[in-house]
Amino acid sequence: MNENNPSVHLITVSTDEAGQRIDNFLxxxxxxxxxxxxxxxxxKGEVRINKKRxxxxxxxxxxDEVRIPPVRRSDDEQAPVSTRLNKVxxxxDTVLYEDGCLLILNKPAGTAVHGGSGLSFGVIEGLRALRPDTRFLELVHRLDRDTSxxxxxxxxxxxLRALHEQLxxxxxxxxxxxxxxxxxxSHVKTVVTPLLKNNLASGERIMRVNSEGKPSETRFKVEERFTLATLVRASPVTGRTHQIRVHAQYAGHPIAFDDxxxxSAFDRQLKGCGLNRLFLHAAKLRFDHxxxxxxxxxxAPLDAPLRQCLLYLRAHCK
Incomplete structure (x- = not known):
């Protein structure tokens, strides 16, 4: 098997995906x-888990590291990602750091990290289209589509293996x-609650606090206060789907513009700030090279809409 084949995908199973059968995952x-x-x-052994059948x-x-081979899809398969698309x-322009081992981006809000579920492409597909000579490009971790x-x-x-070991x-x-x-x-410094994934009939995935869910922990620290909102730093210890968003809601402080x-009443109070996207931003990452x-x-610096929102709150809501 040629693991450097750009058509071969290596996907690391997240803590939220663990427990499902490989056929359903595929x-x-x-x-x-x-x-x-x-x-x-x-x-036939074309799919490997940790190099094993x-x-x-x-x-x-x-x-688990899942090797997915190149597979021919049905006739309605999406065309290859075009490098002429503006988003691609x-x-x-979003690269924060790059060397022979790593590529680090400031992911824009509204762009998924990978395609699927009706999306023609994500960050990883876009990068592979832009860098056809780079033989290996794989996500180390993920961000929600609306998170920057x-x-x-x-x-x-x-x-990839070394960074997954750090995770x-x-x-x-x-x-x-x-x-x-x-x-x-201020005394609420940590939220520790189990989270359980719920799949709705619409196909939408919702996480709920449930005693039968997986252990989850997020640490919070106040960064700045406004009359009707608080800017907090959230540091997840575990890596569940939508973890910060659900833990903030559970603590009684839902995140602005979280659909x-x-x-919605809180979002209407913020109407004057001009924001129309989730205010959740992966600001810092520390790890060993x-x-x-x-x-x-x-x-990663805040994008213009988030900066403008904070400027508005400082001017009108202090």
Whole structure:
């Protein structure tokens, strides 16, 4: 197997995806591929988990590395990503750091990290289209589509493994900025609640606090106060889907303009700030470089809408 084949995808199983069968996982990632073909490539050993063959009923574990081979989709498959699309070419302007091992972006809000679920492309597909000579590009972690900020991409398989090990050991520090409703109470420094994934009939995925869910922990610190909102720093210890958003809601302080877990009345109060997107931004990332061992601290500046919102609050809501 040629792991450097750009058509081969290596996907690391997130903590939220763990527990599902490999065949169901592949159906999510291989849109348009018949179920019979998915079973065929698993049985033939073309799909590998941690370099090993598995059965279709294999249940994924945290941080399993799934090798997905190139597969021919149905006739209605999306055309290859065009480098002439504005959103694709704009990715070149979001690079915060790059060397032979890593590529780090300030991901724009509204752009998914990967295609699927009706999306023609995501950040990783756009990067592969822009850099056809780069033989290996894989996401180290993920951000929600509406969340902006630091996104880490590996350019070497060895780098991907080393960074995943840091994630497993909880040695990678992630700090987000979020604008939340009302006055965050300073004594609430940590939210620890189990989260359970719920799939609605519409296909939408919603996370709920539930005793049967997976352990989840987020640390919070007040950064700035306004009369009707608080800017907080949120540092997730675990990596569940929508974790910060649900934990903020659970604490009684939903994030501004969160269309799943937010408060429309709070959003209306912020109408004058001109914001119309989720105020959640991956502001800082600290980790050890997989090659040199040097500690890297990467910061992603807020985009114009978030900066403008804060300027408005400082002028009108102090």
């Amino acid at each position: 159906r999510t990632h291989l849109k348009g591929v018949p179920k019979s073909m998915i079973y065929r490539i698993v049985r 598995v059965r279709p009923e294999y249940k994924l574990q945290n941080y 070419t704009a990715l070149n 900020g630091v996104l880490l991409v590996a350019k070497k398989r060895s780098a 497993r050991a909880e040695e990678m520090q992630k700090d987000y900025l979020a604008l939340v409703r009302s006055q965050w109470q 799943r877990y937010g408060d 997989p090659g040199s061992g040097e500690t890297l601290r990467i910061e």
